[in-house]
Amino acid sequence: MNLRQLAYFVAVAEQRSIQKASAVLHISQPSVSTQIKLLEEELQAQLLERRQSGTVLTPEGELFLNYARTALDALDAAKISLRAKTSSEVGKVVVGIPGSLSTVLSLPLVRQVQLECPNIRLKLVSGLSGHLAKWIEDGDVDFGLVHGIPQENGLDFDFLMREHLFLVSSFGNTSLQSKCTADGDISFAHLHNLPLVLPGKEHGLRRIVEEQARLAGVKLYIRTELDAHELLAEWVKDTADCAVLSLAALKMHGDINDFLIARIVDPVIERRVSIAYASKRPLSRASRRVEGILRNLLSAEIDKGWWTYATLNS
Template sequence: MNLRQLSYFIAVAEQRSIIKAAQLLHISQPAVSTQIKLLEEELEVQLFERRLDGTILTPEGKEFLSYARVALDTLDAAKASLRAHQVTEVGTVTVGIPGSLSPLLTLSLIEQVRQQCPGIKIKVVSGLSGHLAKWIIDGTIDFGLVYSSSSLSGLDFELLMKEHLFLAVDNSNAEAIKSMCVNDNSDIAFANLRHVPLVMPSREHGLRSLVEKSSAAVGIKLDVRTELDAHELLLERVLRSAEATILSLAALKNIRISHKEIFTAHIIDPAIERRVCVAYASDRPLTRTARRVEVILRELIKTEFNSGWWRFATINE
């Protein structure tokens, strides 16, 4: 049974004639007759009686007519509802953004969603990348940005961009760092980091794992004096001590700290590259409303990238 058969059946019932129904539907009479016959065979009842005064519904046909009309009316209502959503997105969307990107993106995302899609209620959750990934899988949040270096069961990743990490230190303590830089562009070799006292996130943090992997590859041990997981506190510690930290330029953007207070050196040999991905639950497709928010988030990231401050970053087109 299909919708075409139901449409043909209703047309014949209303016109009381297969010929008139075919003319109304702009198809051939045999095509209508064939579909009605297939429908009767599937239902195992006779739906029409062919009389001299027309094609008349049997008692079973009259009963089935009410069901057929409900089915088509329900389908029409569904189409109308979906068309309405195409014009105005409505609903609640929860987005996850890692702490280092949250100051850069969160308020702009909320503002843009309210401006472009006033029917959408948006909630932004900030946290460690690993925690966000788990919350996407269990449905606590709809989708989010994560830092990914490997696949995770239950999660699909789409690469948005790659960014390099930098050494950051208070300007009052920058001379020692500058003396280690290999050129006027403030590039510092990774091997030289062994001489720098550091404040870093704990080992469960993705950034720390990435840095430790590079450290092992170079064959040095980092001098981590303090561990803090909140990147705002990392920078506060940098300003209050002789310790430096390793972060992305995005972590400095929109923080209420004057960039004149922080000196940054690009880490090279090797550069530490971090992948920024959008993540979705593998078994839960995004709603149209969530997709709309995702598009806005992607545009915000592209706008920031095109502004020129995000040095040594590459965007995935």
């Protein structure tokens, strides 16, 4: 059985005549008759009856006509869909971006997608890496950036970049400034009993800092908990608390020179950024295009020079 036989059979059924069907198909009558006969032999059923008044469907033919039309319609729909996707990317794409990277990447991504792919409807979702990973697995988000490797089954990760974390305080914190090296670094040991504002325990950043403190034997004094990155920096401006943040998270607050910023060393606190995908759900062509734009934007931001100690995975 092949598509040509199905097309010939449907044409004869609609025209109620092999002669008329052959004219519509621009195929000789013997060729049409031969293909219909081969189809009937394979199905082991008579599909048509040839009468003096024309060609009519048998009960078996009536039943098979529905299947034949469905198969041909599905093929036509597939052709139309693939042609549309080949000419330009079309469709809705939902991308997840953590809050600490949102200011750096979200609006530039929207602008660039509108410029390069006007037929793509882009939706951006922000949240904690663990939440984003779950949404990707559930199919609510097509792909997204996450910190580390969230413990979610059914996901694949592509490691993109690493960034160092910094201790951030108000610019007038002279006691903290005295503990910094000439290069602007501060030893992790100086976090001992320092008043800190950190996200809640479910936040990946909090887990990284606490795990390093445990390994280094440093006692942390977490005086305030705030989950939103934009609130962390604002709180630091107005209080004596210090925060542990990435430079990307500070970018939303304008001039980073408004803060006292010291890279944490001995040891360095490093955070990784990966793209997460659902293992069993391939990306659409539109999603792949948006992913490529996002990668380019991330690389371009690092090349600007402000994002010090952020490096792409080679």
